[in-house]
Amino acid sequence: MDLTILFVIIGLAILFDFLNGFHDAANSIATVVTTKVLTPVQAVLWAAFFNFIAFFIAKFIIGEFGVADTIAKIIKEDVVTSFGANPSLVIIAALSAAITWNILTWKLGIPSSSSHTLIGGLAGGALAATGFDFSSINGSIILTIIAFIFVAPFIGLFAGNIINIITINLCRNIKPHKADTWFKRLQLVSSALLSIGHGLNDSQKVMGVITFALLANQTAIINTDMDNWFLNDVFHWKDWFITTDSTDIHDWVPIVCFTAIAIGTLGGGMKILKTMGNKITKITPIEGFTAQTASAITLFFTEHIKMPVSTTHVITGSIIGVGMTKRVSAVRWGVTISLLWAWILTIPVSALIATGFYFLLNLIF
Known part of the structure; x- marks a missing residue:
């Protein structure tokens, strides 16, 4: 039964990553489409390619998957187990909640955070499993993540504002038409960098979930004998699933996660694209370049x-920062405040949905 649940978790994790790419595709392509540098189809292909390139950068240049390690430590498995709960059911509840919230916000065209739906789901599932014992979750990590709901946009806002001011001053003697031509080309570079940053950050979150699930099921993996000579003697299936800690990540995990998010990105997300592209503020090629560059720097x-x-x-923070260089009123603050409320509500709502899913799963299993 444990291994069946493990494979269900892996399947849900891949589905979540696909929806993450589908849901967040607009983030990295909104400005490049809005400024008509690429068509939506071209932009999605461009973003998907560089989402996957992020795997090779993390693996061979950075040399680690640090975000995955952080996510894997959100739930304290030993505390959950001490309550007689199954950590695997907590993960299924978390992923089910995150998938539900992602689909709902996509349908409504709200660019909410796939990342925070997952984090809220993990916290909600663990709390439900332990009778709302807060020692079951790593509070310092979650509080820091919550703080970055506000910190990250402000970093993007500040970077977008400064980079845009510097860029405008450097180009003040260049004819507008010529500048637009240059920056339409440069947007290809900034969009690629942003897609790499998206891949580096978002794909690793699901890697952390899968790694936690593998750690939680080590006893079942070790004690299970497959009655199949190919799986045992040729494939050596246990070598693909036995892991020692949250930093011991098998190569198949990032490959699957990065591939899923890249394929998901190919799905697009035109509703959210419209919100990110023009509803916050009007974007020119120069501003598109600076917003994407600021975002990429922040994600790196x-x-x-x-x-x-x-x-x-x-x-979003970067686009607001760019808009503010023209004038504060250039930003449509009504739209921005609505987005902020969606961001604030994401973690608690996802936690609540995950709680419901956990109680339901507990009745079934």
Whole structure:
């Protein structure tokens, strides 16, 4: 039964990653489509390619998957187990809640955070499993993540504002038409960097979930004997699933996660694209370039400190920062405040949904 649940978790995790790419595709392509540098189809293909390139950067250049390690430590498995609860059911409840919230916000065209739906789901599932014992979750990690709901957009806002001011001053003697031509080309670079940042941060979150699930099921994996010579003698299936800690991540885990998010990105997300592209503020090619560059820098920084943040929050902050260089009124604050409420509600609502899913699963199993 435990291994069946494990494979259900892996399947749900891949589905979540697919929806993450589908839901968040607009983040990295909104400005490049709005400024007509690429068509929506071209932009989605571009973003999907660089989402997957992020795997090779994390694996061979950075040399670690720090965000995945952080996510894997959100739930304290030993505390959950001490209550007689099955950590695997907690993960299923968390993923089910995250998938539900993602689909709902996509249908409504709200660019909420896929990352925070997952984090809220993990916390809600663990609390439900332990009778709402807060020692079952790593409070310091979750509080830091919550703080970055506000910190990350402000980093993006500040970076977008400063980079846009510098860029405008450097180009003040260039004819507008010529500048637009240059920056339409440069947007291809900034969009690629943003897609890499998205892949580095978001794909690793599901890697952390899968790694936690593997750790929680080590006894079942070790004690299970497959009555199949190919799986045992040729495939050596246990070698693919036995792991020692949250930093011991098998290569198949990131490959599956990065592939799923890249394929999901190919699905697009035009409703959210419209919100991110023009509803916050009007975007020119120069502003599109600076917003994407600021977002990419922010995502690279947060990946460096192993902090899971929302790509949605970062790019929104960057777009606002760019808009504010023209004038404060250039930003449609009504739309921005609505987005902020969606961000604030994501973690508690996801936690509540995960609680409901856990109680339901507990009745079934």
